[in-house]
Amino acid sequence: MFESLKKKFSRTSDKLEEELIEEAQEENNLEEESGKKFSFFSFGRKDKKEEEDSKSDVAKIPQEVESIQETDTSDDETSDDKDEKSGFWSFGKKSSDNKEDPQEEESAEEIQEEEESAEEIQEEEEPKKSHFWSRNKEEDTEESEDADEKTEEKKSRFWSRNKDNDSSEENDEDEEPSGMFSFITAKTISEKHLEDILWELEMGLLEGDVAMEVASAVVDSVKDDLVGRKIKRSNDITEYTYNALRNAVAEIIDIPGKSMTEMIEAKKAQGEPLVVMFVGINGTGKTTTIGKLANYYLKKGYTPVIAAADTFRAGAIEQVNYHADKVGVKLIKHQKGSDPAAVAFDAVEHAKAQGKELVLIDTAGRMQTNTNLMDEMKKIKRVAKPDLVVFVGDALTGNDATQQASKFNEAIDLDGVILTKADADSKGGASLSIGYVIKKPILFLGMGQGYDDIKEYDADWMLNQLFSESGEEVNINEA
Structure with missing residues (x-):
């Protein structure tokens, strides 16, 4: 249903992003950022899943607590086993050969934190975990400065993906293959950026058999919502435009009345x-x-x-x-x-x-x-x-x-x-x-x-x- 309107809404977002990125390039205010660009409609699907995700996070807490308790009772674990677990987090540190170094002696509290974090990573990034373990085994036998640098780079990218909640396969399907851009200095959306874009949106709505007064109401609402917004990343443009259009349409179609x-x-x-x-x-x-x-x-x-x-x-x-x-x-x-x-x-x-x-x-x-x-x-x-x-x-x-x-x-x-x-x-x-x-x-x-x-x-x-x-x-x- 409503394929014509969907395309026009998505095009509005794309045009605004093109406008801001082109201006930022001229100002040398653009840099590529690790991560991927979300599609216009992916924000709607993410909103629907927020409640389910929060419920699943709550469900994980008892399992994590149980994991910590099991760690507390594992006093008979050998020092080699501890080193193997802590090795997952010790990229770029000294080799495990220096076992007498006091810096390498970990407290029970640190082990608990590491066990909890490793449990989360096992659920979300099982393939990535196995990759890190295999690298850890190689570094136990031979380490080089080049290998340390590559490992640190992969580690930082791994954490950035976790912070952006992009680690799940379902979210990967919502992402575009192109890279994401960020602005060195945040861009502010002005009326100048929106003038041509909103004109095109209004014409598109009229072509879609939307009544004149409705098309004007949608355009005015989107304009009021977007002007003055500060943008740091290209994904912000897509999200703000999506929300502005959705809010404008929500006001149009929700006419109160009894069923x-x-x-x-x-x-x-x-x-x-x-x-x-x-x-x-x-x-x-x-x-x-x-x-x-x-x-x-x-x-x-x-x-x-x-x-x-x-x-x-x-x-x-x-x-x-x-x-x-x-x-x-x-x-x-x-x-x-x-x-x-x-x-x-x-x-x-x-x-x-x-x-x-x-x-x-x-x-x-x-x-x-x-x-x-x-x-x-x-x-x-x-x-x-x-x-x-x-x-x-x-x-x-x-x-x-x-x-x-x-x-x-x-x-x-x-x-x-x-x-x-x-x-x-x-x-x-x-x-x-x-x-x-x-x-x-x-x-x-x-x-x-x-x-x-x-x-x-x-x-x-x-x-x-x-x-x-x-x-x-x-x-x-x-x-």
């Missing part, structure tokens, strides 16, 4: 059904969405009823009747050409009489410019008195869906939005824009062709989709 499930429970406590009226233009999947919602809430233990209030279009009653039969819910219908408002009213009265918790009213698809049909829709609303008026839009139409929702909102005052075909949306413009523009929440996303392929909207889930690498979409059943 339909919460509203059903509130109405149920009052002994009333929740009445939902669906509006939109032809061909957006409105009737199919009603079938999906009936199935969704039927599986949650509620009893829905559907009103076939589209009495104008030929075959509309048969279509909604097909979905009602498929999922196994009651359909209230009249003859073709009858009053749609009367059908909606009868469905509400049926739900009240039978103790059903949910009424789903299907209305005729209409263009927002058709005055007569829009007036008819207002009449249905007056008669049925729905608790929710929901606009059903096609995510693939991009900015058109946002404009349609705006027109319907002006005419009938919407309460929420459902976007269909969200799983096939590579641009993401409608998903990013529609709620922000009309100031109403997205309630559900259609995620496929089956009756089970619908998902209650979750802003955190949406954010993860927008800031995950290709192929890492979350399954709709996982959230």
Whole structure:
């Protein structure tokens, strides 16, 4: 999902890094640093794993304590064994032949610290450990100054990798093969650095069918977040840009509002059904969405009823009747050409009489410019008195869906939005824009062709989709 927006976000980070590095080269303010450059999307995956990593670190503590206790009881260990263990840490020191040197006599406390550190290294860098042991055996027989220098260099690189938390294989997969750069004197991001980059971002968002006001809001937020940031390493640029974009998008897509499930429970406590009226233009999947919602809430233990209030279009009653039969819910219908408002009213009265918790009213698809049909829709609303008026839009139409929702909102005052075909949306413009523009929440996303392929909207889930690498979409059943 949303591949177009992902590429534009990543490109923004790359362009800013290019800008700062090029300027630093001209100022002779750049040096290559040991380590590797993280990709734009790797920061998101690292954030998700922080809690798991912290839990695993806590789990290691009892094992480390046990290791220390075992060391305390190993008084019968020979001096040769101790020398072999301490040799792992004694690169660059005198050969183990000088055993009478008092500097080489280690206290029990030092041995404990070394045992604990060696245990950590064994878990994280087993191949590296074996390499160091083999070098230690060679130095016990013959040492040279050149070998000492190489060993010290490898040791420093080993520790730098540990400090950067780059020793795990999983983190290695998140890294780019290119080297990492640092600035001798920290660089400060200014408006001059961002001017062209943010212009390109705004144009890219508009090309991705993001509404103008949404694109401007994202760009302004990123600018406010980045200007004045001090940068020491190239990885800092990527991380700060990632966080700035993520924070900007998070504010855009998180429109507060109650979920339909919460509203059903509130109405149920009052002994009333929740009445939902669906509006939109032809061909957006409105009737199919009603079938999906009936199935969704039927599986949650509620009893829905559907009103076939589209009495104008030929075959509309048969279509909604097909979905009602498929999922196994009651359909209230009249003859073709009858009053749609009367059908909606009868469905509400049926739900009240039978103790059903949910009424789903299907209305005729209409263009927002058709005055007569829009007036008819207002009449249905007056008669049925729905608790929710929901606009059903096609995510693939991009900015058109946002404009349609705006027109319907002006005419009938919407309460929420459902976007269909969200799983096939590579641009993401409608998903990013529609709620922000009309100031109403997205309630559900259609995620496929089956009756089970619908998902209650979750802003955190949406954010993860927008800031995950290709192929890492979350399954709709996982959230």
